[in-house]
Amino acid sequence: MSVIAFYILTVLCIFSALMVVFSKKPVHSVLYTIFCFFNIAGHFLLLNAQFLAIVHIIVYAGAIMVLFLFTIMFLNLNAEVEPHKSNLLKVAAVVCGGLLLLILVSCLKGAENIPVNPMLDTQMGMVKNLGMVLYNEYMLPFEMLSILFLSAMVGAVLLGKKETK
Amino acid sequence: MNIISEVGINSYLWLAAILFSIGVMGVLFRRNAIIILMCIELMLNAVNILFVAFSVMHNNPAGQIMVFFIMAVAAAEVAVGLAILILMYRNMGSVDIDTMKKLKW
Numbered sequence: 001m002s003v004i005a006f007y008i009l010t011v012l013c014i015f016s017a018l019m020v021v022f023s024k025k026p027v028h029s030v031l032y033t034i035f036c037f038f039n040i041a042g043h044f045l046l047l048n049a050q051f052l053a054i055v056h057i058i059v060y061a062g063a064i065m066v067l068f069l070f071t072i073m074f075l076n077l078n079a080e081v082e083p084h085k086s087n088l089l090k091v092a093a094v095v096c097g098g099l100l101l102l103i104l105v106s107c108l109k110g111a112e113n114i115p116v117n118p119m120l121d122t123q124m125g126m127v128k129n130l131g132m133v134l135y136n137e138y139m140l141p142f143e144m145l146s147i148l149f150l151s152a153m154v155g156a157v158l159l160g161k162k163e164t165k
Numbered sequence: 166m167n168i169i170s171e172v173g174i175n176s177y178l179w180l181a182a183i184l185f186s187i188g189v190m191g192v193l194f195r196r197n198a199i200i201i202l203m204c205i206e207l208m209l210n211a212v213n214i215l216f217v218a219f220s221v222m223h224n225n226p227a228g229q230i231m232v233f234f235i236m237a238v239a240a241a242e243v244a245v246g247l248a249i250l251i252l253m254y255r256n257m258g259s260v261d262i263d264t265m266k267k268l269k270w
Binding site for chain 2: 002003006010013014017018020021026029030033036037040043044046047048049051052055056059060063064067068071072074075077090092093094096097098100101104105108111112114116117118119120121124125129130133134137138141145148149152153155156157159160
């Protein structure tokens with residue numbers, strides 16, 4: 001059952017990722033990206049990482065992609081204005097992506113022989129367990145993250161502000 | 166029953182490799198800077214899947230904490246990136262990356 005779910009999620013994920021690249025209108029790309037992120041959240045659920053699945057939906061689909069959508073609508077970029085790249089460049093891009101895939105796959109040869117412990121700690125991905133680890137071992141990076149967010153917020157406001165001269 | 170022992174860790178490795186390659190291809194393929202940012206998000210998510218898969222495989226929660234940090238950094242990156250995009254649109258009138266070649270020479 002979960003194997004079937006894995007393959008369905010994988011196919012949908014790859015399909016929507018391809019549609020992000022190949023769809024003509026930017027708004028369609030954003031919607032396909034949201035769909036792809038939901039599929040990735042489904043993968044997290046299959047892996048028993050419930051906290052990350054929920055955070056993934058809230059942060060990515062709820063915040064980041066809404067920001068993208070808002071920018072596209074704010075700048076009125078939905079019309080397909082980009083002059084088309086020459087076909088040679090498109091073919092070159094696809095070939096480069098394919099070559100990278102080839103290199104990655106050839107590096108992963110032999111991974112199917114890695115032994116996997118069939119016992120699974122189903123409680124590991126829960127909020128309680130992750131929270132204990134986050135606030136005990138990773139306290140300093142967590143606090144640094146807030147400084148990163150503060151600086152990103154200041155930078156975004158400063159860049160987005162209209163210059164008055 | 167563990168999903169990783171059912172489908173094997175190499176299925177997750179393949180999925181992550183394919184998603185990452187699609188992201189790289191998208192960065193090279195498109196000229197619209199917004200879609201390039203989205204392809205970068207795709208690449209980050211390919212790595213996230215792999216982090217969670219290996220974290221579950223080794224029963225080690227550090228991988229999932231790392232994914233949490235990656236999400237936070239991605240959110241900050243997108244906020245600043247879109248602010249730069251808006252600035253670029255205001256100054257140049259488009260988000261085509263080919264118009265940004267003033268630093269080229």
